[in-house]
Amino acid sequence: MIEVENLRKEFKKTIKDPGLRGSVKSLFRPKVEKIVAVNDISFSVPEGEILGFIGPNGAGKSTVIKMLTGILTPTAGKCTINGKNPRENRKNYVKEIGVVFGQRTQLWWDLPLRETYGVLKEIYEVPDDRFKKRMAFLNEVLDLDSFITNPVRTLSLGQRMRADIAASLLHSPKVLFLDEPTIGLDVVVKDNIRNAIEEINRQEHTTVILTTHDLSDIELLSKRIVMIDKGQKVFDGAIADLKTKYGQIRELDFETDCPDPERELDYINRFSLGEDDISFEREGMSVKVRFNSSAVPVSEMVGYTLGKINISDISVKDADIEEIIRRLYSQGVEQ
Amino acid sequence: MKSIRRALKMYRIFAAQELKRMMEYKADFVIGIIGFLLAQVSNLAFLWLIFRQVPDLMGWSINEIVFIYGFSLIPKGIDHLLFDNLWAIGHFIVRKGEFDKYLTRPINTLFHVMVEKFQTEALGELIVGIGLISVTLPQLNVQWYALKIILGIIVIPFAALIYTDVKIATASVAFWAKRSGSVIYMFYMVSDFAKYPATIYNRVVKGIITYIIPFAFTAYFPAVYILRDENPIYCIGMTVVISLALLALGVFVWHKGTRAYESAGS
Amino acid sequence: MKRRLKTYLPFVNAGMQEVATYRVNWIFYMIGNTLTCIVSYFIWKAVYASNGGGSVSGFDMPQMIAYLVLVYLTNTMIASDASYVIGEEVRDGAISMRMLKPVSYNATFLFQEIGNKLFTEFIIAVPLIIAVEIISAVLSGAVQFNILRLLLFLVSVATAYLINFFLNISFGFVAFATKNLWGVNLVKNTIIGFLSGAIIPLSFLPDPLEQVFLLLPFASLNYTPVMIYMGKYTGLTLLYYLGMQIFWMIAFWALSKLLWKVVSRHLSVQGG
Numbered sequence: 079m080i081e082v083e084n085l086r087k088e089f090k091k092t093i094k095d096p097g098l099r100g101s102v103k104s105l106f107r108p109k110v111e112k113i114v115a116v117n118d119i120s121f122s123v124p125e126g127e128i129l130g131f132i133g134p135n136g137a138g139k140s141t142v143i144k145m146l147t148g149i150l151t152p153t154a155g156k157c158t159i160n161g162k163n164p165r166e167n168r169k170n171y172v173k174e175i176g177v178v179f180g181q182r183t184q185l186w187w188d189l190p191l192r193e194t195y196g197v198l199k200e201i202y203e204v205p206d207d208r209f210k211k212r213m214a215f216l217n218e219v220l221d222l223d224s225f226i227t228n229p230v231r232t233l234s235l236g237q238r239m240r241a242d243i244a245a246s247l248l249h250s251p252k253v254l255f256l257d258e259p260t261i262g263l264d265v266v267v268k269d270n271i272r273n274a275i276e277e278i279n280r281q282e283h284t285t286v287i288l289t290t291h292d293l294s295d296i297e298l299l300s301k302r303i304v305m306i307d308k309g310q311k312v313f314d315g316a317i318a319d320l321k322t323k324y325g326q327i328r329e330l331d332f333e334t335d336c337p338d339p340e341r342e343l344d345y346i347n348r349f350s351l352g353e354d355d356i357s358f359e360r361e362g363m364s365v366k367v368r369f370n371s372s373a374v375p376v377s378e379m380v381g382y383t384l385g386k387i388n389i390s391d392i393s394v395k396d397a398d399i400e401e402i403i404r405r406l407y408s409q410g411v412e413q
Numbered sequence: 414m415k416s417i418r419r420a421l422k423m424y425r426i427f428a429a430q431e432l433k434r435m436m437e438y439k440a441d442f443v444i445g446i447i448g449f450l451l452a453q454v455s456n457l458a459f460l461w462l463i464f465r466q467v468p469d470l471m472g473w474s475i476n477e478i479v480f481i482y483g484f485s486l487i488p489k490g491i492d493h494l495l496f497d498n499l500w501a502i503g504h505f506i507v508r509k510g511e512f513d514k515y516l517t518r519p520i521n522t523l524f525h526v527m528v529e530k531f532q533t534e535a536l537g538e539l540i541v542g543i544g545l546i547s548v549t550l551p552q553l554n555v556q557w558y559a560l561k562i563i564l565g566i567i568v569i570p571f572a573a574l575i576y577t578d579v580k581i582a583t584a585s586v587a588f589w590a591k592r593s594g595s596v597i598y599m600f601y602m603v604s605d606f607a608k609y610p611a612t613i614y615n616r617v618v619k620g621i622i623t624y625i626i627p628f629a630f631t632a633y634f635p636a637v638y639i640l641r642d643e644n645p646i647y648c649i650g651m652t653v654v655i656s657l658a659l660l661a662l663g664v665f666v667w668h669k670g671t672r673a674y675e676s677a678g679s
Numbered sequence: 680m681k682r683r684l685k686t687y688l689p690f691v692n693a694g695m696q697e698v699a700t701y702r703v704n705w706i707f708y709m710i711g712n713t714l715t716c717i718v719s720y721f722i723w724k725a726v727y728a729s730n731g732g733g734s735v736s737g738f739d740m741p742q743m744i745a746y747l748v749l750v751y752l753t754n755t756m757i758a759s760d761a762s763y764v765i766g767e768e769v770r771d772g773a774i775s776m777r778m779l780k781p782v783s784y785n786a787t788f789l790f791q792e793i794g795n796k797l798f799t800e801f802i803i804a805v806p807l808i809i810a811v812e813i814i815s816a817v818l819s820g821a822v823q824f825n826i827l828r829l830l831l832f833l834v835s836v837a838t839a840y841l842i843n844f845f846l847n848i849s850f851g852f853v854a855f856a857t858k859n860l861w862g863v864n865l866v867k868n869t870i871i872g873f874l875s876g877a878i879i880p881l882s883f884l885p886d887p888l889e890q891v892f893l894l895l896p897f898a899s900l901n902y903t904p905v906m907i908y909m910g911k912y913t914g915l916t917l918l919y920y921l922g923m924q925i926f927w928m929i930a931f932w933a934l935s936k937l938l939w940k941v942v943s944r945h946l947s948v949q950g951g
Contacts, residue, residue, distance in 0.1 A: 089675060140676075144513070144676050147513075147516075147517050148516055148517065149512075149513045149516045149517065149674070149676055150674070150675065150676055151672045151673070151674075165672075168516070168519075169519040169520065169521070170519070172516075172517050172518060172519050173519045175517070177517045179513065182510075182511070182513070182514070184514050184517075186430065188434050188437070189430055189433065189434070193430060196426070197426055197427070197430070200419075200422060200423055200426055201423070201518055201519065201520050201525075202518075202519060203419070203519075441862060444862035444863055444866065445861075445862040445865075447862075447866055448862045448863075448865030448866045448869065449865070451865075451866055451869045451870065452865065452869045455869050455872060455873045455878060456878075458873065458878075458879075459878050459879050462879050462883045462884065463722070463726055463879075463883075465883075466726065466730065466735045466736065466883070467726055467729045467730050467735075468729070469729055470722070470725045470726065470729055471725045471728060471729055534862065590703075592704065594704070595703070595704035595705070595706075595707035595708045595711070596707055598707065598708060598711045599707040599708070599710050599711040599714075601711070602711035602712070602714040602715065603714060605714055605715050605718045606714070606718055608718075609718070609721075609722065613721050613722065613724070613725040614721050615721070618717070618721065
């Protein structure tokens with residue numbers, strides 16, 4: 079469905095030295111620097127998949143998405159959706175995609191929401207009968223009826239997001255791009271939106287590309303992720319693989335009446351661990367220890383802990399994806 | 414043909430939305446019109462004060478001058494009324510990355526931007542323009558015949574198009590420079606020269622407004638054909654040719670620009 | 680005083696940087712404004728050509744050219760964005776941020792704008808003054824430059840700027856009530872443009888009108904400084920019009936203070 083080959087994007091940037099002198103200097107001799115925002119990225123997405131697209135801030139996520147949606151022209155490489163290239167026939171290409179940027183809206187701000195759909199119907203040339211059916215479907219999934227006559231500027235953030243998703247789906251696109259669809263929403267609303275995305279994907283086999291800061295979005299919605307950092311792809315595969323590749327992190331949970339278990343256990347000296355290999359969290363009686371199982375085997379860790387202090391209710395878990403990604407972001411990724 | 418019908422339909426929808434919006438902010442709408450009316454009144458007072466001192470201006474009577482002035486307001490007002498959203502490209506649409514939206518829609522971006530808003534303040538210019546023409550025409554000794562009436566009407570949309578063309582080409586600069594409000598402004602202000610007979614200017618200025626930024630074709634040349642029966646092939650024909658040629662240039666620059674568009678970092 | 684100045688220096692600096700950053704834009708806007716001036720020049724040239732080259736309403740051709748350039752210069756020097764910026768700030772609530780800072784509201788604004796101007800005015804004023812002098816010398820055959828008149832002109836322009844600044848502040852406090860700031864500003868600027876003599880010298884007006892316009896504050900904005908530079912106001916007349924400028928400056932300063940009180944009370948009632 080989506081093929082991305084050796085995609086690259088460079089930007090030119092004028093650099094200004096700080097202060098008034100810098101301003102004056104750049105007036106006469108501006109310094110220009112080339113910045114590579116996306117460097118040789120390739121991946122493909124089969125029809126009907128929900129792909130999680132993640133990476134730290136400034137990694138180039140938005141730039142990739144903007145090239146895929148035909149907003150930016152790639153410096154090199156190409157992307158095709160259903161065999162169509164955005165640069166050859168943009169108008170034809172964008173009919174097959176729907177785009178939602180969480181921070182921006184494509185709704186007409188001053189008008190009742192219903193009017194936006196009327197205008198989009200014309201823009202996308204949706205015939206009357208199909209439009210009716212479509213609105214009924216979108217209303218069922220996204221529950222628009224309660225606010226469809228209100229001016230867009232009066233909608234809550236959650237309502238606006240639902241309305242925006244509906245707007246992007248009005249023309250039944252084959253691919254849906256969602257950039258931070260749950261940003262700034264509370265838990266219940268997030269849940270609604272996730273369910274809606276899942277429902278649409280299930281019913282219509284819409285391919286979804288999802289970027290988000292909220293990793294629970296990804297864990298709940300997608301089986302596969304592509305992660306990029308500093309403009310390059312650093313991981314592409316199933317979430318389970320990410321866990322096995324980077325996930326030697328285990329979590330040891332137990333309860334103890336020991337007053338200061340961290341000092342008492344002193345893992346760092348006992349196993350000569352680095353700062354990054356272990357973290358310690360305590361809340362009343364319960365303790366969470368996250369540790370790198372390649373630095374110290376799980377069995378040794380459990381045995382040592384049980385022998386050292388008085389413990390009840392011990393368990394060992396895989397770390398969740400959030401923990402893995404947090405560590406990857408903070409350490410940088412070595413390939 | 415189908416695409417023209419669709420274009421008109423789209424325009425009707427956007428216009429209807431704008432009218433609804435306007436009804437919500439009636440006072441603002443009136444203030445805007447008054448502003449443009451007053452600006453014209455101030456210029457007319459200037460002309461009136463000058464003609465208290467001299468009987469004619471290099472052979473142009475006050476009626477002729479006011480006719481040209483009034484005529485110039487009509488194409489300017491039409492462009493202003495219909496296609497003013499181009500300024501927003503130069504001011505903020507590109508800089509803030511709002512152009513993304515247009516690029517993800519299956520419709521010509523230039524067309525979409527142009528028809529999305531319309532600027533009711535322009536009615537101030539149109540009212541004054543039509544008023545001045547109706548007041549001065551009866552007092553001018555103009556030979557009327559069918560061809561002249563037809564050509565005089567046909568030329569107006571093309572004259573308006575010259576304004577739009579200049580705005581398209583200069584607004585496109587924003588795709589490279591992030592903002593281009595000042596560029597549009599600089600070129601748009603050249604149209605100030607179009608309000609008066611081109612013969613009062615020196616050769617350089619006349620050359621510029623005839624051949625380089627051809628605002629002379631928005632009012633002066635059509636008006637001398639109407640007033641003094643000068644060569645219609647040049648006065649009217651060239652207006653049509655130039656407006657279309659400039660449109661081609663504007664569209665070309667626009668499309669180059671959309672490829673260079675960098676969106677806004679986020 | 681020195682300490683106070685130091686408080687405001689960052690605002691001056693910020694203003695100057697703003698201009699440098701948007702330098703190209705600024706140059707284009709200036710060129711655009713100059714075009715209007717050039718159009719007027721050609722109209723006046725035509726007027727004097729049709730008139731046989733004599734003097735009109737007390738202005739001969741070289742004087743009229745000097746008038747055009749000086750009006751343009753004065754307009755640039757006294758220009759103030761205050762009404763627009765304040766209107767916006769009152770509307771979007773940014774004004775309460777300024778209220779939080781332990782400096783006078785009007786003063787932060789004033790200094791930021793002065794910073795903006797220091798940069799632009801050097802670039803514009805010096806060449807224009809030189810141009811005026813060269814043009815008048817060439818056209819009239821005699822050097823007319825008079826350093827005392829230049830100094831008086833600068834004093835008068837500075838006063839005119841303050842009048843304009845306080846007038847704009849006052850206007851901004853009132854105008855935020857409307858959503859169409861742009862429209863009300865157009866109305867205001869058109870009226871000021873005409874009544875201040877920026878479009879045509881006030882001496883072209885029929886006599887009773889001229890007398891009335893000279894009493895209004897708008898003549899103090901542009902007409903007075905230009906007349907002073909051109910040596911049309913001397914002796915007691917000069918003192919009279921300078922006094923009038925000072926009167927209007929104080930009047931608008933007081934008005935802006937008063938309105939500021941009203942607006943800030945209004946804001947604190949509304950909670951910003």
